[in-house]
Amino acid sequence: MKFEIMRDWLLEGLNDVMKAISQKVTNPILTGVKIEVNEKGLTMTGSDSDITICTFIPVEQDGEQIIRVVESGSIILQAKVFSEIVRKLPTNDVTIEVENGMQTQIQSGKSEFHLIGSNSDDYPVLPNVKDEYRFSLPADLMKTIIRETVFAVSQQETRPILTGVHWETDEEKLVCVATDSHRLARREIQPENMPESPFSVVIPGKSLQELNKILPDNGDVVEIVIADQQILFKSRNVLFYSRLLEGNYPDTSRLIPSEYKTSVQVNGRSLLQAIDRASLLAREERNNIVRFSADSGKVIEISSNSPEVGKVEELIEAIDVTGEDLKISFSAKYMMDALKAIDGQDIAIHFTGAMRPFILKSADSDSILQLILPVRTF
Template sequence: MQFEIMRDRLLDGLSDVIKAISHKVTTPILTGIKLEATEKGLTMTGSDSDITISTFIPLEEDGTQIIRMIQPGTLVLQAKVFNEIIRKLPTNEVMIELRDGMKTHIRSGQSEFHIIAQSADEYPILPDVKDAERFELPADLMKSIIRETVFAVSQQETRPVLTGVQWTMKEDELYCIATDSHRLARRIITPEVQASIPFNAVIPGKSLQELSKILPDHSNPVEIFIANQQVLFKLHNVLFYSRLLEGNYPDTSRLIPNEYKTSITVNGRNLLQAIDRASLLAREDRNNIVHFSTDGSSHIQISSNSPDVGNVEELVEAVQIEGEPLKISFSAKYMMDALKAIDGQDLMIHFTGSMRPFILKSIDSEAILQLILPVRTF
């Protein structure tokens, strides 16, 4: 195996693939990156058995030669070492050569490294998604979906299925739902390219967070393939595989109230900033609780207190308040996460009582919904 490659393009591919590498794997070969050089280009693959990322670098692109292929071949190199070497090489031309068994030579300018490779025979093959359901979403929309939902997954492994985001396709709409039993985030999308049949899959939150780091900010389409145990996200020259979580996701539709006793329209950014300030004292308390109340005026009162530190009160002007006066308490963190997901727009908050779940929606769209369970303090 021998080829010469442009260092900047090699680094671009490595930055994607190395996101799948974990040092906690039980299989030693998975601490490495697989390099497969062919007459078409270079494929690099990284995996921790839950996530697999594969990226392809062609021989040339837009008339510019990227790789000069001398002899095809396959090997596995220690991910951390290989990445650090390539990052610190002195020139943009890199020669990689395998010779004398598993000895790999990496040359750039006057710098030359000799490292031991592993055989690629032990490296797992890419997951099979032949019989998968396929649909498409724009990359920038995918990033928004992840940002608006993944923060609400459970951080506890006691119910593994809740550490993922449920993706369900029904009646031409994709429902993306995350909950940790104390809050819920939901996003509804109508994909332009639909799956042929309905499906229900739970994608690990950690996988979606890593995917978001790879997705570009433009609207190029991402192909999504949902199989029995795997999901594949396919974008330009990158394949991102993730296992799916097993188990029955709870029916969250019955948690969302349909009738409200109090409805408030308010600017999301103003409310977020007020709760952020109130949380400065609430953080001293283990539960980080903020109090929220209305008294018949056009203002919302935000307050918090810590016996050892002090208290804070602030009035936030509402656009509109309808219904009964209200006193309710909730986690400042949960509320701020929900407000950030709605992204500073004017929003409506619907309450059904001081101890019942309440929901947040943008006034412009029903697509994003956030639900939070209150905390008993009054």
């Protein structure tokens, strides 16, 4: 195997692949990156058995030659070492050659490295993803969906199914839900090309966080293929495979109240900033609790009290308050996460009592919903 490649292209592809590589794997071969080159271009693969990422670099793009292939072939190189070498090479012209079996030579300018590779036949085969369910979404929308839901997955492995985000089709909609049993984040969208058959899958939260780092911030189309125990996201020259979580996701629809005793409409950014300030004192307490009071006037009081540190009270002008007077306490962190997901728009908050879950929505749309369980303090 021998080829010449532009270093910046090699590094960009390698950076994506490295997101799937972990040093904590049971199979030592997975600490390596698989490199394959042929007349079409270079493919690099990294995996930790839960996530597999493949990047493809074409021989040429837009008339610019990126790779010159002298001899096709494949090799596995230690990912961490190879990545560090490529990052620090002195010039943009890189030659990689494998000779005498696994001896790999990397040359750039006056630098020359010799690495011992492994046989690429030992690398696990890629998951076989059939086209059972296939649809597509713009990359920027995918990133938004991830941002609006993945923060609410459980960090505890006691209920593994809750460490993922539940994606299911409901008539013409795709509904994405995450919950850790103390809060819930839901996002609904209507893709143009939904699969005809309904599906229900749970994607690990960690997989979505890594995918979010790779997706471009534009409207490039991401093709999504769901198969038995695997999901594949295809974007530009990147293939991102993730295993799916096994088990039944709880029915979260029954948690969402349909009747409200108190409704508040307020500017989301003002409320976020007020809770952020109140949490400066609340952080000293174990649960980071902030109190929220609303009455028949259009003024909301946000307060926090720490016996050792002091207290804070702040008044915010609401756009509208309807229903019963209310005093409620909640986690400042959960509330701030929810407000960030709705992203500074005017929001509607609907309460069903001081000890019942309450929901937050954009004042203009029902597509994003956040639910939080209050804390007993009053």
